[in-house]
Amino acid sequence: MTELSVASLLFLSATLLAIGLFGILTRRNFILLLIAVEIGMNAAILNFVYFAGFSGTSHGLSGQAIAVVLVGLAATEVAVGLAIVLALNRQRGSINIGDATTLKL
């Protein structure tokens, strides 16, 4: 098995973060936006996992523990997001965030 370098892994997670941020900033559909949030969060989780692999044993374990906790956090966040989507859909029959323009100057 060939060893992966830190740089290539960092490039992967930075790309994931960029995809996530781009999605959060440009997606008009709330569900797709939630997926973008997940992608961005996973970039951070991935970082913790492989930095844990590169460092020594004691820190390594804490990195993996943090990754598991963050998976739980990401799930909680999406659950709240979906609750907001449901309420939005019930109220105006659309989950397009471009339609939400009540609060403007």
Add this chain to the structure above:
Amino acid sequence: MFETDFIATFTPELLVLGAALLIFLLDVVGVRRLEAFGAVAVSGISLAFLAVVADLGFAPLAVLRTIPAGSVDLPLSASLTAVTSLGLVFQAIFLVSAFLVALASLSRPSGERGAAVFFGLVLMATLGMLLAAVANDLIFLLLSVEVTGIATYLLVGYTRKDARSLEAAMKFYIVGALSSTLSFFGASLLFGAYGGTGFLVLARQTAALGYPALALAGYALLIAGLGFKLTLVPFHAWAVDVYDGAPDDVSAFLAGGSKKIGIFAFFLVFVGPVLAAPALGRWCSLSRCSTLQLPATVELALGIIAILTMTVGNVLALMQPEMKRLLAYSSISQAGYMLIGVVVGTSAALTGTTLQVVAHVFMKAGAFLVVAAVVGLGVGPRVDDWKGLGRRRPYLMLAFALMLLSLAGVPLTVGFVSKFVLFSSAVQAEGWFVWLAVAGLLNSALSVFYYVRVLKSVYLDAPAPSAAADARLDRPIGVGRTAAIAIAVIAIVALGIDPQPILGGIQSATTHFLQIGA
């Protein structure tokens, strides 16, 4: 690890959590009265506040203290939590803001559905804030911030039949998710650079390794992520829509309470143990410390953000015709003042920022509670709709006027004291920090214009003919809300005339805070 002593350190947190669980339990067994939930919330918060004040060593309550005096302000350890006196001060501040909001919310419509959810979520958000104040690990800190975040997203959308409330919740959620993604990615880079996320590890490794590029990128992302929470320019745009659309009591909680979690996070990450670390070998004098070691680029970036934040907030407030949006912009500019303490980083500057946070709780939460009361009387959202209210509701408007004057920094109010301490600390620090004080003073002068515009509308303009005949304007605003507003006003004036009771405590807390890394 889990001895009773250890658990006893979390008495305030457990009281708040217990009250929240009790509220949800009461809801399940069929209690439907808003007053019952509110009473549990208010008493839980009050007990937690007493516990925190006792732990701070306030003499008459010292028998109640749950944390032995010797285990506060200890040198950094590897544990996830650490009790510092500055953390306790912030816990007290958070509890006061939650108390004011819970007390005022007792005056919400009595038959309101979901009252248990409202008070339960306020308590859960408060729990997150309390935990953040004892964090000794970056991940623990960010997770606590998330606990507050998730509770407040739901609170903003609490009146879910109201399109504005739901839209505000949606925007708040998107921004919050973006901010937590950036913060956690930043934390993961720091983990990669330094091999740990505890403040002890960060401090030791910074002393050993300095600031590798990976760590600087991590700090930059953390500034962005936490900047969203603290509504710093250019991460501020969401705040106006969210404060505007959220239910009024929730706006008071967001501006007065949960936003302050951001400033304490900045203290922990950018002023406290972490960046004081290079001084582990060569500790500096008490008057001028940690930020000497802060990388000049980070310091300069934060300074520019501080000046931008106060200026942009004030300029946009000048042109704002709606009351809640005006208060939201003024809240953004206040965040800029608070950041001065982080940049300057001396004990005096931290004292100034902490005082500013105390003042802001009373002024801003109080002002939003007055808005909630006035909107409840059927008055519209625009500043013009408030014309002539000064004669119609003299006491309520006197309270509002005092809050606005305090926000503007007029002497004999707590807002003057906090700005005085803050700006003079920047002047004492010399160098380019003086410009922070100059920018702050100019901005304070600028802010007077829009506060006076509101006061002119309230006191000098004649009311619209339709309002004069409107009997709704004479309705009482409710006991809870009256009490909350009265407490805020009394605090503003009393602390403005004599800040000594809290000033000494805050000064010693910030001095200890800067010595923790030593």
